[in-house]
Amino acid sequence: MSHKSIEYEDIIRAAGHRVTPQRIHILDAVCAANGHTTLGEVYARVRQVDPSIDRSTLYRTLKLFVELGLVVSADKHDGETYYEIAKPHHHHHLVCRKCGQEREIDHAVITRMVEQVLSDYDFRVDTNHLILFGICGACAAQLSDR
Amino acid sequence: MSHKSIEYEDIIRAAGHRVTPQRIHILDAVCAANGHTTLGEVYARVRQVDPSIDRSTLYRTLKLFVELGLVVSADKHDGETYYEIAKPHHHHHLVCRKCGQEREIDHAVITRMVEQVLSDYDFRVDTNHLILFGICGACAAQLSDR
DNA sequence: TGGCTTACTGCAAAAATTGGCAAGAAGGGG
DNA sequence: CCCCTTCTTGCCAATTTTTGCAGTAAGCCA
Numbered sequence: 001m002s003h004k005s006i007e008y009e010d011i012i013r014a015a016g017h018r019v020t021p022q023r024i025h026i027l028d029a030v031c032a033a034n035g036h037t038t039l040g041e042v043y044a045r046v047r048q049v050d051p052s053i054d055r056s057t058l059y060r061t062l063k064l065f066v067e068l069g070l071v072v073s074a075d076k077h078d079g080e081t082y083y084e085i086a087k088p089h090h091h092h093h094l095v096c097r098k099c100g101q102e103r104e105i106d107h108a109v110i111t112r113m114v115e116q117v118l119s120d121y122d123f124r125v126d127t128n129h130l131i132l133f134g135i136c137g138a139c140a141a142q143l144s145d146r
Numbered sequence: 147m148s149h150k151s152i153e154y155e156d157i158i159r160a161a162g163h164r165v166t167p168q169r170i171h172i173l174d175a176v177c178a179a180n181g182h183t184t185l186g187e188v189y190a191r192v193r194q195v196d197p198s199i200d201r202s203t204l205y206r207t208l209k210l211f212v213e214l215g216l217v218v219s220a221d222k223h224d225g226e227t228y229y230e231i232a233k234p235h236h237h238h239h240l241v242c243r244k245c246g247q248e249r250e251i252d253h254a255v256i257t258r259m260v261e262q263v264l265s266d267y268d269f270r271v272d273t274n275h276l277i278l279f280g281i282c283g284a285c286a287a288q289l290s291d292r
Numbered sequence: 293t294g295g296c297t298t299a300c301t302g303c304a305a306a307a308a309t310t311g312g313c314a315a316g317a318a319g320g321g322g
Numbered sequence: 323c324c325c326c327t328t329c330t331t332g333c334c335a336a337t338t339t340t341t342g343c344a345g346t347a348a349g350c351c352a
Contacts (some may be wrong), residue, residue, distance in 0.1 A: 018318050018329060039308090054332045059309065061330095094269045105267060113259040121251060122283035123240045131280070137268035164299060164348050185338095200302045205339060207300095 008070055015068055026051045026061045027085075030071055036082040072129040090127050096136040103136070154216055161214055171195045171206045173231075176217055182228040220277055243283035249282070 008027055009019045029045035039058065046053050062083060065071035074082045074093065088108040103115060107127070114125045155165045155171055175191035176183060185208065192199050196214035208229060220239065221230045238256060240249045260271045 014166065015320090016329095020224065020318070020330065022331070043201065045292065052332075055308090056310075056333085057331060094263065094267060094271070097199040103269070105266065109262050110259055112283050113256055117251065119282075120255065121240060121249065123242075123249070123278075123280055124282075124286055125240070125278045125280040131165075132263065132269075132271045132276070133265075134269055136270075140270055159349090162299095166300065166348070168301070183296085198302075201338090202340075203301060 011068060011070060017064065017068075021050070022053055022057055023061055023064075025053065026058060027065065027070065028053040030062075030065070031082055031085045036074065036084050038082060042083065069126075074129065074131055085127070086129070090129075092132065092134070094132050094134065094140055096134065101136055101138075105132075155213060163210065163214075167196070168199055168203055169207055169210075171199065172204060173207065173211065173216065176208075176229055179229045182220070182230050184228060188229060215256060215272075215278070224245055238276040238278065239278065240278050240282070246280055247284075251278075 004095065012019050012023065025046050029049075030044045032045060039062065042062070043055065044060055046058065062071065062073075066073050066083075070086055072084045072086050074084065074095075092105050092107065092110065094103045094105055095101070097123075110130060112120060112128070114127055117123050117125050155170075158165050158169065171192050172188065173197075175188045178191060179187060185204065188208070189201060189204055192204065208217065208219070212219045212229075215233055218230045218232050220230070220241070229275050237253065238251050240251055241247070256276060263271050
């Protein structure tokens, strides 16, 4: 991870921001949680390393990381916002609006759409972590029963 | 609008919820605002009709409406959540993660992707209001300058 | 229409998130 | 290596959003 940390530091600096111990700890904490994690979990983890870090710093830093693309956030509309370290490979999720189930999908499915948006609208869709809401097969079947 | 209200009432009832004056007023208020509106605006509008309606009711009701698909919400990551009455025609938005600018795009662009997700993953993507985050052309140019 | 069940609402308190500000520290230049 | 500028932080207060609860009323059935 130390190796990766250095890369991240460069990204932060390149964007004109400063690399502080707080930011490193927070990034490590998000990293440490494999997969999705919540703000509360990150906070607990960070406090173990440095109990003086304030919640407001966490909010601000997480927001910054999302802006920089280091961290990916996913609002599953269940009251909690999830955070995840940005993975090198692009992956996306289908989230069922009914049962909340989440499923990873292949990048290839959206490639063409992303390209078309880029050429038609000159807009670079963030392909790091796309979240598509909808209804999964199981729930759709259930709904049509009634 | 009265005609539409009746349709909406049916949807609410069909989902097993009750139609109350408060809910009608809130739906009307979202309707009255053409296009995007914020929670604060809806609150103000609702209070003109019935000053006794509480904020918590508004929060709960808006959340319910979004679940039912009557209202569409868009978190532009600028601190405010936007609400909009679900339109009969499908439309989608590109939101720039940098400058927050928002742009409507054509449904055709995503049609193919939606179909592929349906056939490959048996998942019906909610095509009512898709929000794609990314970087708009202007901001992309700005970023590469540095 | 009257009575019953249970969802909905308003209120108050709690919890989460954001913002202002002065002190502290990162990074650049000498 | 020290200094200077300016971004960051922690603290505190304000604001926003959520939650628990008891009274109220919508919808159903006789």
